[in-house]
Amino acid sequence: MPVTTAQDWIESRPWIDREFADVHGYVEKVSGRARHDLQRKLQEWRERGVVIFERAVDVSLIDALLDDVEYLRKHHRDFELGAEIKGVQRSIAEFSAADLDSDGVKFNSIHSISHAAAMLSLTAEVTAFLRHIFKSPPCVLQSLTFYRGSQQPAHIDYPYVRCQTRLAHLAASWIPLEDIHADSGPLAYYPGSHRTELSGFFDWGQGSILMEPGSERTPREFADYLWSRMRACAIEREIFLPKRGDVLIWHGNLVHEGTAIRDPARTRKSYVTHYTSLQGYPPAHRRADGAGVSAHGGFAYDYPWLSNPRKLPSSSQR
Secondary structure: OOOOOHHHHHHOOOHHHOOOOOHHHHHHHHHHHOOOOHHHHHHHHHHHOEEEEOOOOOHHHHHHHHHHHHHHHHOHHHOOOEEEEOOEEEEHHHOOHHHHOOOOEEEEOHHHOOHHHHHHHOOHHHHHHHHHHHOOOEEEEEEEEEOOOOOOOOEOOOOOOOOOOOOOOOEEEEEEOOOOOOOOOOEEEOOOOOOHHHHOOOOOOOOOOOOOOOOOOOHHHHHHHHHHHHHHOOOOOEEOOOOEOEEEEEEOOOOEEEOOOOOOOOOOOEEEEEEEEOOOOOHHHOOOOOOEEEEOOEEEEOOOOOOOOOOOHHHHOO
C-alpha cells in the first residue's frame, strides 16, 4: 500500500499556503463580502497560522449545547455517539455514568446529534473566514467536546485527521464554553509553526507522514520531535485564555497542546471542530440525499453510518 508523503501534503495545499499567494489581489476582488478586516486576518493566517475572533459566537447556542451535554450524561445509553475517556474509545453506551463524570472525558462528533453543536461549528465568522482560506465552502469533518483540559502533548492535526481527499485542506476552530482560567489546563499553540520549513514532516515509518495502525513511531515521539523543532526555531508557545463567546481558528499544520491542569477542581469546557473544503470532503462521510445542517455558507453533513435517529433536545427546539 503506498504511503502518504510530504510531497502529497505540499501538492494539496490551499492557495493561501503557496509561496506566491496574492493576498492583496484576492482581498480586492472579494472585499465587498468580507465580515472583518480580511486583509489583516489573512496575513495573520499566513504568518501565524491562527486567528482569533472575539465575541463572535452566539452564547445562546453555547447554553443549548451545555444543556445537551448534561442531558446526554443522564441518558447516554439512548444515543449513538462515540466517546473517549483517558485514551479509551468506545460507544458512549458502553461507559457507565460514573465514567462520564470522571476526568478526561471527550465526546466525539456530538454535532451529529445536537443541532446547537452543529450551529456552533457553523459560526458565521468561522465559516466566512474558512471560505476564503479554502476558496470553497467549509464542511465539518468531526467535532470534539471537552469537559476538562486534555493535557495532550504537542501535536499537529493532519496525521490523525486525514480522511479528507485533499490532505492539507484542514483547519479547526476552538470555542470556549466558559471563561477559561489559567489553572484549568488551557490550550496553547506555537504561532508560525504551521510553516513546513519550521515544523518539518515527521516520519511515522517508511516515509509516511500519517499515523497508521502499523506505524513504527508513537505520538509521544511525535511530541518530542515537535518540541525539539520549536526549540530549534525559537518559537515560544502562546496560551489561550478566552472568554465565552470568543473563537480561535488554527491551521491544520499548527503545533498545539493542552497545558497542565494546575487546579483539578476546575473545568475547561470547550468545543473543537475540524473542517475541510467541500472539494476535500470524503464522499463516504455524506449521505446520498445530502442531509445535514447548512448555515452561513458551511455544511455539517449527516453521517451515513448512524442508524439511531434520536437527537439531543436542542434539535427539537429548532
